[in-house]
Amino acid sequence: MAYTYMTKEGYDRKMEELSYLENVKRPEISRAIAEARDKGDLSENAEYDAAKEAQGMLEMKIAQLKELVANARIIDETKLTTDEVQILSRVKIRNIANGAEMEYTIVADSEADIRAKKIGISTPIASGLLGHKLGDKVEIKVPAGIMNFEIVEIGL
Numbered sequence: 001m002a003y004t005y006m007t008k009e010g011y012d013r014k015m016e017e018l019s020y021l022e023n024v025k026r027p028e029i030s031r032a033i034a035e036a037r038d039k040g041d042l043s044e045n046a047e048y049d050a051a052k053e054a055q056g057m058l059e060m061k062i063a064q065l066k067e068l069v070a071n072a073r074i075i076d077e078t079k080l081t082t083d084e085v086q087i088l089s090r091v092k093i094r095n096i097a098n099g100a101e102m103e104y105t106i107v108a109d110s111e112a113d114i115r116a117k118k119i120g121i122s123t124p125i126a127s128g129l130l131g132h133k134l135g136d137k138v139e140i141k142v143p144a145g146i147m148n149f150e151i152v153e154i155g156l
Contacts, residue, residue, distance in 0.1 A: 003073045005087055005121070010111040011072050018065045021058060029055045068110060075108075082154045085129040087121055092153035093129070096137065101152065106130070125149075 006014070029051060036048035075087060085091050085106065092103040106129070109120035119126045128140030129151065136151050 004068055004071050004110055005075055005108045006072050006110060007077065007088065007107070008074050010108060011069065011074055014065060014069050014072070014110065018062065018069065021062050021065070025058055026062070029058055077156075080156055082134075082156060084131055084133045085151065085154055086131075088156065090153075090155040091129055091151060092155075093125075093138075093149040094152050096148040096150055103153075 032051040033048065033055060036045055036051050039045060039047065077088060080086065080088055082089070087106055087108065090103065090105045092101060094101045104117050104119045104125070106121055106126045107118045109122050112118055112120035112123070121127065121130070124140055124142045128138055129149075132138050132151055134151055134154050138149050138151065140147050140149060
């Protein structure tokens with residue numbers, strides 16, 4: 001069984017989403033199915049077919065979320081340090097080839113959001129930086145090839 005590491009905030013968001021799907025969306029779809037069923041012949045009822053398909057997709061999403069939260073391990077943020085790159089580290093790196101600097105926070109894959117500069121721990125860059133210290137030069141294999149970075153800053 002693979003654990004999913006999450007912040008308390010990320011876990012709470014997933015629980016809210018699960019509650020919404022179970023308590024709001026599920027009854028909505030059940031009503032839509034009932035209304036479509038009341039319209040008669042189910043063999044030629046596109047509304048019924050669409051509602052049943054939506055129900056199947058919703059139940060699959062609920063099952064995935066339940067599995068995710070069941071296997072979640074909440075990260076104790078009080079035990080994090082800036083000695084080396086780890087999950088929840090905010091890392092500033094410099095591309096050695098062109099001098100461009102980037103800053104990312106390494107988060108659980110379920111909390112990744114590139115627009116917020118949060119990259120999932122299993123991405124090539126995040127996994128390549130893990131365990132390295134300030135000033136380390138790191139060679140990382142990315143889809144475009146090999147990139148070399150220097151760790152400029154590690155924060156929380």
